[in-house]
Amino acid sequence: MITKPTIDRIMESTDIVEVIGEFVQLKKRGANYVGLSPFSNERTPSFTVSPAKGIFKDFSSGKGGSAITFLMELEKFTYPEALKWLAKKYGIEVEETVDTSENLEEQNHRESLMIVTGFAAKFFHESLLETDEGQSIGLSYFKERGFTNATISKFELGYSPDQWEAFTGDALKNGYQEEFLVESGLSVKRDNGSLYDRYRGRVMFPIHSFTGRVIAFGGRTLKKDKNVPKYVNSPESEIYHKSSILYGLYFAKKAIREEDNCYLVEGYADVLSVHQAGIENVVASSGTSLTVEQIKLIGRFTKNITILYDGDAAGIKASLRGLDMILEEGLNVKVVSFPEGDDPDSYVRKVGTNAFKKHIEETRKDFILYKTDLLLKEAGNDPIKKAEIIREIVESIAKIPDSIKASVFIKECSHLLQIDERALLSELNKMRLGKARKDQQQNIGRQNTEQTAPLDEPQEPTVKESDTQEKEIVRLLLLYGNKMIDWDGIANTYIGPFMIAELGDVEFEQQACKRFVEIYRQEVENGSLPEEQHFIHHQDKEIVDLVVTLLATKYTLSENWYEMHKILVPDEQVNMKATILGAIFHLKKQKVGKILEKLRSELQETKSETDQDILLNQYVHMKKVEKTISDYLGSVILK
Structure with a gap:
C-alpha cells in the first residue's frame, strides 16, 4: 500500500488538465476544458475537465472522477498503478507499506x-x-x-x-x-x-x-x-491487446498533438527511422491490419492521418480496402507512396530528413482521390472494370459522415472519372438510403428482442425516489458541509456535523450514498470536515462516480443571463435553512412512508391479536411522526 503522505504529495502535484491532455485533445471553454470522449465514439465534444474542481466528466458515457479515476478507466490501471504513474510523471518518490488484504494476489496479477x-x-x-x-x-x-x-x-x-x-x-x-x-x-x-x-x-x-x-x-x-x-x-x-495498441505511440503522442497530424507506417523499422530523422509523429499498427480501436486512439490527438506506403502496388491496393474505416470515424486521410522498392525506412535513410519531408508535402493526396487515380490506372479502357471502380469509389465517399466534405469529393471524382456529377450523387444517395434502412431494421430487431425477452431476465433498474433524496443529501454535504450555520435558534456549528446528527436514525439504501455518509460521519467523529477533494480522490470508484456526477454540470449560465433574458434563477444559498432542513425532512418523510407501507402489509397478514395491537401502536406512532414532518414541509397528508 502507498503511504498517505505520498498520496497527498501526488494529489497536490497533479494537474488534471495536464494529465488528461496527454490522452485527449482539450480546448479551453470558459473556466473548463472540453474534448471528444476517449470512452465513446462521438462527433460533438461532451468530455469536460474542470481544473478548479480537479475532476472530469464524460457526459456521453457517464464516466467521471479525478485524474486517478481517468487513468483507471482508460488504461485499466489499479488505484496504486495510477498513483505510481502520476508519481513518476511528477518525480515523486513512492513510499509503500505491506498490504495484508486477502485479495492482494488478484490485485497484483x-x-x-x-x-x-x-x-x-x-x-x-x-x-x-x-x-x-x-x-x-x-x-x-x-x-x-x-x-x-x-x-x-x-x-x-x-x-x-x-x-x-x-x-x-x-x-x-x-x-x-x-x-x-x-x-x-x-x-x-x-x-x-x-x-x-x-x-x-x-x-x-x-x-x-x-x-x-x-x-x-x-x-x-x-x-x-x-x-x-x-x-x-x-x-x-x-x-x-494488439488491436488497441500502436507501436511508437508513447513516443509520438506529443508530436502528433503539436503537428495535428499522425504518420501511419507499416513496420517497426519504419517508425524507428522516421522518428530518428526528427519526424516524431509516426506510429505503426504493430504487424496487424488497422483496427477501429487503433483509429480511435489516433483520433484522440488529431483528426488528420497520413498513410506512408511503400512502393509495392499490390500491397497498396490490399491496404486500401481497410482504410474506409478511417473515413467512417470522421478522420481526414491522406496517402503518400514511395518509389518502387522503397519504404519509409529505406527512403528516409537514402534522402535525409528535408528531402523526405519535401516528398510528403509534394506527393500526398486525399485518400479518395488517391484511390480513384490508382484504380483508374488499373482499369485502363475496360468499361466493366471502370463501372466497378465507380461503385467502389462512391462506397468510400458514402462512409464520410460530413455531407459537405462528401459533396466536394463527388465533384472532384466526377472530373477524374469523367462521369456526370448527378449520376454519382444519385448512387451516393442510394447507398446512404440503403444503409439507413439496414440500420433501422437492425434497431427494430434489437427493440423486438428486448421486448420479447423472458420476464426473469434482469430489467433496467428504475430511479427510485429514495435514491434521488439520498443523493441530494450527499450533494449538500459536499457543497455546504464546511459552512457555518447562522440560523435563528441554531448557530456556531457547521452544516456537515449538523446534518450527520440529524440523519443518525436514517438508514440509507443506495450503497454509494450509504458508504459516503459513513465515511463523512467517521471523519466528523475524528474532528475533520472532509471536503469534495477527499471524495474525488477516494479509492472507492462508486463513491467517485457519485460525487463527480453530483458536482459536474454540462451547462452553466452565462454572466449575462439575467440581462439578456430577465429570468431570475433561484439561489438555494439565499435560504440555507430551508435548503438543508428541507432535504433532511423530505428524506425522512420518504423513509417514514416506506415504514408505514411495511406496517400496513404486516397488519393485513398478521392473525394474532397481540401482534396486531403492537403493529397498530407502531403504525399510529409513525403516522404522528409523518404528520410532524409534513407540517414542517407545509404539505397535507390525505387520510
Missing part, C-alpha cells in the same frame, strides 16, 4: 505481468549491449540499419540470445514465476513441463503501452532459413 515484461526488456537490452553475441549479431544488425545509440536506448531495443533457456533460466533464477513467464508469452512450456525461450536468436522490439511501460515484444529473426518465421510477436494477454 496484472502488475506481475508488467514487472515480468519490464524485466525481460532490461534483459534483452543488456544482452544487446553487454554480451559478445549481442554486440556481434544484434547490435551489428541495428547499426547496419542506421539506428543510433540514442534510438536504440530510447526504444529499448534488444537481443535474445540464441540459446534455448538463456532468458527463462535467468528469470527463474531471479524469482519470477513460471505462470507469468508463460502468460506473457516470453517463455513456452514443453510437453514435459519445462520452459524454453520464445524469442531465442532474435533482435527485440519492445512494445510500450500508452503510458510507457513495456507490455509485449516483436522479435525479428536474422536467419535466412525460410522455415523460420521472420517475426514472432507476443500473444494476447491481460496487458496486451
